[in-house]
Amino acid sequence: MRQKLVDLxxxxxxxxxxxxxxxxxxxxxxxxxxxxxxxxLLGAAPERHDEKVxxxxxxxxxxxxxxxxxxxxxCTDRRTWMNLSTRFEPKHTWHKVRxxxxxxxxxxxxxxxxxxxxxxxxxxxxxxxxxxxxYMLAVHLExxxxxxxxxxxxxxxxxxxxxxxxxxxxxxxxxxxxxxxxLVRVTKDSHPDLFxxxxxxxxxxxxxxxxxxAVVPIKKYVHMRYVPVHSQQxxxxxxxxxxxxxxxxxxxxxxxxxxxxxxxxxGDFADEPEGPPxxxxxxxxxxxxxxxxxxTSRRSPSAAATSTSRCRTTSSATTAASSGWWRT
Numbered sequence: 001m002r003q004k005l006v007d008l009x010x011x012x013x014x015x016x017x018x019x020x021x022x023x024x025x026x027x028x029x030x031x032x033x034x035x036x037x038x039x040x041l042l043g044a045a046p047e048r049h050d051e052k053v054x055x056x057x058x059x060x061x062x063x064x065x066x067x068x069x070x071x072x073x074x075c076t077d078r079r080t081w082m083n084l085s086t087r088f089e090p091k092h093t094w095h096k097v098r099x100x101x102x103x104x105x106x107x108x109x110x111x112x113x114x115x116x117x118x119x120x121x122x123x124x125x126x127x128x129x130x131x132x133x134x135y136m137l138a139v140h141l142e143x144x145x146x147x148x149x150x151x152x153x154x155x156x157x158x159x160x161x162x163x164x165x166x167x168x169x170x171x172x173x174x175x176x177x178x179x180x181x182x183l184v185r186v187t188k189d190s191h192p193d194l195f196x197x198x199x200x201x202x203x204x205x206x207x208x209x210x211x212x213x214a215v216v217p218i219k220k221y222v223h224m225r226y227v228p229v230h231s232q233q234x235x236x237x238x239x240x241x242x243x244x245x246x247x248x249x250x251x252x253x254x255x256x257x258x259x260x261x262x263x264x265x266x267g268d269f270a271d272e273p274e275g276p277p278x279x280x281x282x283x284x285x286x287x288x289x290x291x292x293x294x295x296t297s298r299r300s301p302s303a304a305a306t307s308t309s310r311c312r313t314t315s316s317a318t319t320a321a322s323s324g325w326w327r328t
Contacts, residue, residue, distance in 0.1 A: 119149025168199030175210030
């Protein structure tokens with residue numbers, strides 16, 4: 001009977017996903033976003049950061065005071081279903097430290113071009129705070145619900161990473177509660193070994209209670225350019241060339257549709273669009289053939305759009321390029 005049910009669900013999985021999964025997921029996501037916005041508007045309390053950290057330190061000290069034989073593995077109280085991971089650890093059997101209150105943006109230092117946040121601040125929350133002030137994270141993921149603390153301790157990267165590296169490489173300082181309950185501010189000068197080890201550690205070296213990381217200024221528009229490439233070697237070579245060029249685009253990404261078919265997207269910030277041309281513009285490939293290129297004007301949902309006018313066609317496998325403008 002169980003196998004028949006599995007076979008039935010498998011056979012009609014498309015109907016289940018479209019008719020049930022998508023509507024339920026949409027409503028669930030809308031509720032979470034509304035709750036997050038309500039907290040930002042009504043419940044944010046960055047002035048309580050030190051108090052919240054002291055509470056966490058006390059919890060860790062109580063854990064450390066137990067006999068070693070009685071200590072359970074320590075973890076945060078973040079629910080496993082909220083993690084961007086395929087692993088689900090048995091947190092219900094571990095010693096959970098209450099850290100859910102650490103979700104406030106603590107401040108922006110425009111002179112140093114850094115932002116200080118608590119670990120459960122999401123990318124979307126940070127972007128809403130920064131965009132109003134003319135900035136974005138140096139490494140800005142398209143996943144709005146990803147937490148900055150998780151990305152800083154793991155392998156967060158995006159379309160600007162060819163210039164600044166992964167997200168943990170943009171971190172200026174980590175604020176960490178160690179296993180004895182002590183609080184340390186970790187920088188490359190104060191604790192060089194720990195600073196280098198924090199990235200990729202996935203929270204195994206301490207409890208992150210704050211992080212200071214780089215931001216970059218943004219402009220009103222992003223000039224996009226899309227370059228189709230028709231060979232695997234062609235798009236590999238072009239991506240490598242663009243990523244390492246002295247005038248590398250601010251954003252760089254590619255979508256691979258098949259082994260020998262991809263579109264490279266590159267972009268730069270711009271103050272104002274030049275406006276759509278009256279007809280096709282011409283671009284020249286390395287083979288010397290001139291092909292039409294069209295331009296469009298579009299609005300962008302965020303400053304993390306990808307592309308640039310520097311995306312030149314240099315491979316004989318590269319064909320017509322098109323460009324457009326996205327509003328940040």
